[in-house]
Amino acid sequence: MSQDAKIRLDHVQKKYLGSKAPAVDSLTLEVPEGEILVLVGPSGCGKSTTLRLINRMIEPTGGRIFLDEEDVTTVDPDHLRRRIGYVIQQIGLFPHQTIAQNIATVPKMLKWDKARIAERVDELLSVVGLDPEVYRGRYPSELSGGQAQRVGVARALGADPEIMLMDEPFGAIDPITRDRLQNEFLRVQETLRKTIVFVTHDIDEAIKMGDRIAILGEQSHIRQIDTPERILAFPVDDFVRDFIGSGSTLKGLHFEIVDDNVELDPYPTMTVDSTAAEGLALARAAHADWVLLLDASHRPLRWVPVDELEAGGPVTAESGTEVLAKVSLGATLFQALEQMLVSSAAVACVVREDGSYHGVVRLTYLNRVIRQARREAREHYERLEAMA
Amino acid sequence: MSQLTPAQARLGDHGTTTDGREPEGSLPPDLEAPHEPGWLTRARRKHLGLKTAPLGILGLAGLVFWYYQSLNLAESKVQIASPLAWGTKLWPQTVEHLTIAFWSTVLVVVVAIPLGIALTRPPLRRFGPTIVAVANSGQALPAYGLLILFLSMLGQGLRTVVVALVLYALLPVLRNTMVGLDAVERSVIEAGRGMGMTRWQVLTRIELPLAVPVILAGVRVAMILNIGMATLAYLIGGGGLGVTIAVGLKLQQDAVLVIGASIVAIVALTFDWLGALAETYLRPKGV
Ligand SMILES: Nc1ncnc2c1ncn2[C@@H]1O[C@H](COP(=O)(O)OP(=O)(O)O)[C@@H](O)[C@H]1O
Ligand SMILES: [Mg+2]
Numbered sequence: 001m002s003q004d005a006k007i008r009l010d011h012v013q014k015k016y017l018g019s020k021a022p023a024v025d026s027l028t029l030e031v032p033e034g035e036i037l038v039l040v041g042p043s044g045c046g047k048s049t050t051l052r053l054i055n056r057m058i059e060p061t062g063g064r065i066f067l068d069e070e071d072v073t074t075v076d077p078d079h080l081r082r083r084i085g086y087v088i089q090q091i092g093l094f095p096h097q098t099i100a101q102n103i104a105t106v107p108k109m110l111k112w113d114k115a116r117i118a119e120r121v122d123e124l125l126s127v128v129g130l131d132p133e134v135y136r137g138r139y140p141s142e143l144s145g146g147q148a149q150r151v152g153v154a155r156a157l158g159a160d161p162e163i164m165l166m167d168e169p170f171g172a173i174d175p176i177t178r179d180r181l182q183n184e185f186l187r188v189q190e191t192l193r194k195t196i197v198f199v200t201h202d203i204d205e206a207i208k209m210g211d212r213i214a215i216l217g218e219q220s221h222i223r224q225i226d227t228p229e230r231i232l233a234f235p236v237d238d239f240v241r242d243f244i245g246s247g248s249t250l251k252g253l254h255f256e257i258v259d260d261n262v263e264l265d266p267y268p269t270m271t272v273d274s275t276a277a278e279g280l281a282l283a284r285a286a287h288a289d290w291v292l293l294l295d296a297s298h299r300p301l302r303w304v305p306v307d308e309l310e311a312g313g314p315v316t317a318e319s320g321t322e323v324l325a326k327v328s329l330g331a332t333l334f335q336a337l338e339q340m341l342v343s344s345a346a347v348a349c350v351v352r353e354d355g356s357y358h359g360v361v362r363l364t365y366l367n368r369v370i371r372q373a374r375r376e377a378r379e380h381y382e383r384l385e386a387m388a
Numbered sequence: 389m390s391q392l393t394p395a396q397a398r399l400g401d402h403g404t405t406t407d408g409r410e411p412e413g414s415l416p417p418d419l420e421a422p423h424e425p426g427w428l429t430r431a432r433r434k435h436l437g438l439k440t441a442p443l444g445i446l447g448l449a450g451l452v453f454w455y456y457q458s459l460n461l462a463e464s465k466v467q468i469a470s471p472l473a474w475g476t477k478l479w480p481q482t483v484e485h486l487t488i489a490f491w492s493t494v495l496v497v498v499v500a501i502p503l504g505i506a507l508t509r510p511p512l513r514r515f516g517p518t519i520v521a522v523a524n525s526g527q528a529l530p531a532y533g534l535l536i537l538f539l540s541m542l543g544q545g546l547r548t549v550v551v552a553l554v555l556y557a558l559l560p561v562l563r564n565t566m567v568g569l570d571a572v573e574r575s576v577i578e579a580g581r582g583m584g585m586t587r588w589q590v591l592t593r594i595e596l597p598l599a600v601p602v603i604l605a606g607v608r609v610a611m612i613l614n615i616g617m618a619t620l621a622y623l624i625g626g627g628g629l630g631v632t633i634a635v636g637l638k639l640q641q642d643a644v645l646v647i648g649a650s651i652v653a654i655v656a657l658t659f660d661w662l663g664a665l666a667e668t669y670l671r672p673k674g675v
Pocket of ligand 2: 049
């Protein structure tokens with residue numbers, strides 16, 4: 001057991017009154033500070049129950065719960081909850097209170113003074129992307145679903161809790177708004193660095209939001225817990241594989257970045273002032289069907305096919321086809337793959353910040369990366385097994 | 389293969405394509421201003437009724453007043469003049485009538501609301517249906533019978549009347565309190581508890597304010613029931629405007645009957661209007 005776990009569940013069990021099997025059975029789990037741990041699993045597997053055990057909305061029937069290594073299994077639950085942000089899918093804004101009053105709920109209970117609360121409300125509205133001038137005096141019924149959940153998140157952040165529990169927070173929101181809220185939340189999290197347990201039944205959301213993902217089966221049994229990269233690269237069993245579903249390899253490409261550390265493939269390039277013959281020689285030497293034409297400041301301009309070079313004549317800014325798709329350094333391999341699919345030469349052209357040519361990403365490169373990720377993940381699990 | 393944080397990697401905000409497209413749309417659709425909220429529209433419509441009702445009541449009062457003047461009591465026979473004397477009969481009876489209605493309504497509120505709250509809390513929840521059934525049957529009894537029943541137990545007088553009326557008018561307030569509290573969305577309570585509000589705080593700051601409109605509607609019904617029922621108070625010596633109506637019936641004087649009944653109607657309508665005012669202005673904003 002590491003000593004710096006922010007949240008630690010130790011053989012926690014919950015058996016609801018009147019049910020035979022426990023809803024959560026002997027769950028042991030650690031969440032280090034600043035991490036988003038996503039609990040994902042089929043409906044009814046005990047995700048919400050697990051989450052609600054952490055802030056004692058549900059009393060455990062066994063095991064211990066530690067926050068900051070302090071045993072909170074028996075502390076006053078009301079006081080405990082004021083330290084923990086809680087966001088639910090149905091949001092549950094107080095309809096008779098303004099947005100400002102809603103957000104001020106916990107600070108008020110903690111007896112902050114008025115000026116500090118007002119300042120905090122405005123700050124939080126800005127954090128979640130709502131103009132305080134416009135929204136602080138509104139009532140929840142005057143908000144769209146997406147706005148309401150922004151307020152829900154702001155309210156949970158009210159007294160700056162170190163821990164946030166989020167139960168399918170974006171589950172009832174339309175896909176476009178959900179995507180935006182997810183991105184904004186991740187951006188906010190980059191500065192706030194809260195310790196977050198995030199529940200969802202949507203594996204894609206889990207992959208996107210989680211620093212680590214715990215895939216849960218019946219009774220909250222952990223089937224696999226790891227980074228999304230590793231889970232995608234190496235699902236430990238059929239349950240996990242089925243749950244991830246098809247396309248896990250593609251999804252894994254989201255996590256691989258095209259950056260300076262990547263050894264990019266070279267590609268024959270020529271500039272506008274070189275001749276067709278020079279270009280042809282380059283293409284022949286590289287066994288390429290195309291030559292990339294760069295402008296005077298080395299920015300990719302056109303894909304010139306070998307046929308055209310063979311025909312001779314001057315190479316101009318009108319030769320060949322336009323370079324439509326470029327990815328900048330730092331893009332994901334997923335983006336690179338997308339560009340590859342639309343590029344004439346079936347490669348993704350990588351450019352530096354100033355737009356100048358850096359190299360290309362080929363399909364064989366993706367293939368290499370994927371196999372490497374799988375190998376690393378497998379080795380990781382083999383090491384774990386060897387240690388156990 | 390990268391030093392980027394996972395969050396950055398997921399966001400891809402450093403890796404936008406360079407073909408000139410915006411990575412995201414312009415104005416988020418969920419930031420558009422919604423239409424005027426429903427509660428505001430409803431409130432507006434209600435205000436219209438609130439403004440016209442007093443005109444109707446005043447009109448009725450004017451009509452009664454005109455009729456009363458036209459009777460020319462100074463020169464009419466004693467069977468009419470005596471029961472319709474304003475200073476010694478009608479006014480004191482009106483005050484009596486209102487006193488009965490007031491106290492029974494206050495007591496109904498004091499008893500039924502806490503009872504309704506208690507019956508919606510987990511430990512007593514399962515008794516709710518039983519208690520409502522009992523209160524229901526209380527109201528199913530003929531009012532007359534209820535009064536006589538209490539007369540035999542408590543004797544004559546105002547106190548007996550009030551007790552009987554409280555029992556009779558308990559149901560609407562009790563039921564509405566329970567319904568109003570039950571209607572508060574679970575998610576709102578869950579959110580409150582989840583933020584560390586105590587049960588008491590959730591009840592007083594969230595549940596009761598949200599249940600106010602429904603509870604007030606019940607109180608309004610109880611009040612009107614009580615004003616109507618107070619006309620029977622004379623049966624057991626409780627006084628009230630029922631006395632005048634009874635005299636009108638006994639002496640077969642239509643004028644007395646009409647005046648007595650009209651005053652009861654005016655009182656009832658006035659208080660119904662006050663109830664509507666309270667419902668409108670005590671309704672929490674935003675709901
Ligand atoms: N209050 C409760 N009383 C009894 N059983 C419950 C209660 N809440 C949830 N359960 C049961 O516990 C199991 C897990 O539920 P839940 O944690 O809500 O699952 P999830 O959030 O993963 O969909 C389910 O079988 C559900 O029926
Ligand atoms: Mg759930």
